[in-house]
Amino acid sequence: MNIGVLGTGIVGNTIGTKLVQLGHTVKMGSRTANNEKAGAWVTSVGSHASQGTFADAASFGEIIFNCTSGAGSLEALKAAGAQNLKGKIIVDISNPLDFSKGMPPTLFVNNTDSLGERIQRAFPDSKVVKTLNTTNCNIMVNPSLLKGEHDMFLCGNDGGAKQQVADILKNWFGWKSVIDLGDITAARGMEMVIMLWLRLWGSLQTTNFNYKIVR
Amino acid sequence: MNIGVLGTGIVGNTIGTKLVQLGHTVKMGSRTANNEKAGAWVTSVGSHASQGTFADAASFGEIIFNCTSGAGSLEALKAAGAQNLKGKIIVDISNPLDFSKGMPPTLFVNNTDSLGERIQRAFPDSKVVKTLNTTNCNIMVNPSLLKGEHDMFLCGNDGGAKQQVADILKNWFGWKSVIDLGDITAARGMEMVIMLWLRLWGSLQTTNFNYKIVR
Numbered sequence: 001m002n003i004g005v006l007g008t009g010i011v012g013n014t015i016g017t018k019l020v021q022l023g024h025t026v027k028m029g030s031r032t033a034n035n036e037k038a039g040a041w042v043t044s045v046g047s048h049a050s051q052g053t054f055a056d057a058a059s060f061g062e063i064i065f066n067c068t069s070g071a072g073s074l075e076a077l078k079a080a081g082a083q084n085l086k087g088k089i090i091v092d093i094s095n096p097l098d099f100s101k102g103m104p105p106t107l108f109v110n111n112t113d114s115l116g117e118r119i120q121r122a123f124p125d126s127k128v129v130k131t132l133n134t135t136n137c138n139i140m141v142n143p144s145l146l147k148g149e150h151d152m153f154l155c156g157n158d159g160g161a162k163q164q165v166a167d168i169l170k171n172w173f174g175w176k177s178v179i180d181l182g183d184i185t186a187a188r189g190m191e192m193v194i195m196l197w198l199r200l201w202g203s204l205q206t207t208n209f210n211y212k213i214v215r
Numbered sequence: 216m217n218i219g220v221l222g223t224g225i226v227g228n229t230i231g232t233k234l235v236q237l238g239h240t241v242k243m244g245s246r247t248a249n250n251e252k253a254g255a256w257v258t259s260v261g262s263h264a265s266q267g268t269f270a271d272a273a274s275f276g277e278i279i280f281n282c283t284s285g286a287g288s289l290e291a292l293k294a295a296g297a298q299n300l301k302g303k304i305i306v307d308i309s310n311p312l313d314f315s316k317g318m319p320p321t322l323f324v325n326n327t328d329s330l331g332e333r334i335q336r337a338f339p340d341s342k343v344v345k346t347l348n349t350t351n352c353n354i355m356v357n358p359s360l361l362k363g364e365h366d367m368f369l370c371g372n373d374g375g376a377k378q379q380v381a382d383i384l385k386n387w388f389g390w391k392s393v394i395d396l397g398d399i400t401a402a403r404g405m406e407m408v409i410m411l412w413l414r415l416w417g418s419l420q421t422t423n424f425n426y427k428i429v430r
Contacts, residue, residue, distance in 0.1 A: 107326050111322050111325055111410070146430060147430065148429050150429040179415070179418055182418060189408075189411035189412070192408070192411065193407070196396075196404035196408045198404065199404045199405075200394070200428060202397060203396050203397060206430070212365075213415060214424060214425050215361060215362065215419065215423060
């Protein structure tokens, strides 16, 4: 499958590499057509990887992974272009972290709205599925890094899109449990949990952890 | 031990009953000295239970459990009286839920502040330990209700108070794992996770669940 990955950071890098390893063809998008980090990624990954602008990647992909930092996500998707995203699934991995006031970060949207909802409102003809934002990128694509079972969450307004993303999580990335939290407003809770995650990171001195919902 | 429980709802009821069952003497506090719900609880639990005003309960207890609803917590603690709470541990179980705008609730404080911090600031001579607010009250006092291991979080500014509360959680309530998230500002994450909890409730159709941090 042709897949567009927006963002050249560690999340885009890790997701993109995994997708190529799975046999897909990936175009990494960034602000400019010849981004240095995207170029290094293409060189390291090989022939099924290419780079271009956000619009190039969105146009190329049958499905789009938003791996940009939360503060830049809406701008990146606007540069990608509504027409290039129309009818497509946007897998939204972003967190609305605000580092502008120093560390630790706070959230620039939360409680009564979320970044996932903002993206869905800005691109009503696309199908936003929020997922993967609650754990680190190595675990995103290799959940068996952790000992024992644990859960991934997702939410979105389109049932078919959620099913397709759940299948990707299970069959491509190896997730055994995916919990559907309902419509895109559940992105509030999925994004707000990052504030607990940051404190767990401080206490456990590692980001290699994830949540299991024990019943 | 003499213990003050503030609040006559299901959380205060469940915590108070468990403490009496453990052999402690509990005074349940409410706005008025002869609260109907507190009276029913005293009748059901027996001779080691009594009721009174918030101030009566705070004065009576060597340790205080804040089981009031979040919207009323600061008012209840002010009625309890700083002098009656001075030097004591306040186990803060509250969540800052705002039901005033309908369902689902939102939070009336979050992100850059928390109810736990507000309580600590309002009662600087008390030792606030935030804990137990991330799961339902039956699990709070009986974690083995769930299958498999799972975690409780706590935070606060006083190391000794946190150790004492961790001991209570483990030795009295049966928690096997208690994760110290640091100072009271970690209450932000502990309270914000309720927004995820509410969506999990909707998806799982039960509140009988809790988080395990898988590493």
